[in-house]
Amino acid sequence: MSMEFDLHTHSSQGSACSRMLVWDLVQAACKKGLDGVCITDHDFCWDPRELAKLYSESGVQVYSGIELSTPVGEILVYGVHQSLLHLRGDLPKLALRVKELGGVMVVAHPFRIEFGLSMLSREERGMKAIDVEEMCKRSVFSYADTLEIYNGRSSWREIKAAQKAAEILNKKGTGGSDAHSTLSVGACVTVFDYPIVNETQLITQLRNGSYHAKKRL
Ligand SMILES: [Zn+2]
Numbered sequence: 001m002s003m004e005f006d007l008h009t010h011s012s013q014g015s016a017c018s019r020m021l022v023w024d025l026v027q028a029a030c031k032k033g034l035d036g037v038c039i040t041d042h043d044f045c046w047d048p049r050e051l052a053k054l055y056s057e058s059g060v061q062v063y064s065g066i067e068l069s070t071p072v073g074e075i076l077v078y079g080v081h082q083s084l085l086h087l088r089g090d091l092p093k094l095a096l097r098v099k100e101l102g103g104v105m106v107v108a109h110p111f112r113i114e115f116g117l118s119m120l121s122r123e124e125r126g127m128k129a130i131d132v133e134e135m136c137k138r139s140v141f142s143y144a145d146t147l148e149i150y151n152g153r154s155s156w157r158e159i160k161a162a163q164k165a166a167e168i169l170n171k172k173g174t175g176g177s178d179a180h181s182t183l184s185v186g187a188c189v190t191v192f193d194y195p196i197v198n199e200t201q202l203i204t205q206l207r208n209g210s211y212h213a214k215k216r217l
């Protein structure tokens, strides 16, 4: 039985940019029929015990990730429950530490800088088209386990570029809504091939590539 998780969401408790209380987030996930959700606040660590309580009260699995701001863009880290802020300037050290801690690194919305949040094409904005193949040579892709393909805030052009990058890099690619309000929770998800009942199983499937990204809305 496959399971659908929204791997990228923000709560107002952990992200100044979000208006969504964590309980509302979990309720929205429940209404939308998701099996689970990862709260990936910016540079913030949730206490797993607090999230376990939410899981038992709602029936929706709730785990945390960290959306780490780094000089090479934002990186989603799953399965790590301690601050990694001191390593964000050193990609090789960060990757090594995440591996030691049993976590997984995902390049968040990998082409956000190039595409921004505009629906207009780069050409329409007087910018040069991008060469995805060339961009795949960025070192962040060799250190991260995978990249995010579907992000609920990305334009379809940005998603297309991420899909192409995943093909070139031979990576599965994840999906998450990047929701900052309840409306967009579950807009994009990651579908896992096997049932998940705890965070370890989620991380194992992320590591093994037993999943695919999906746009739901
Ligand atoms: Zn982000």
Ligand SMILES: [Zn+2]
Pocket (backbone or CB within 6 Å): 008, 009, 010, 040, 067, 178
């Ligand atoms: Zn985000």
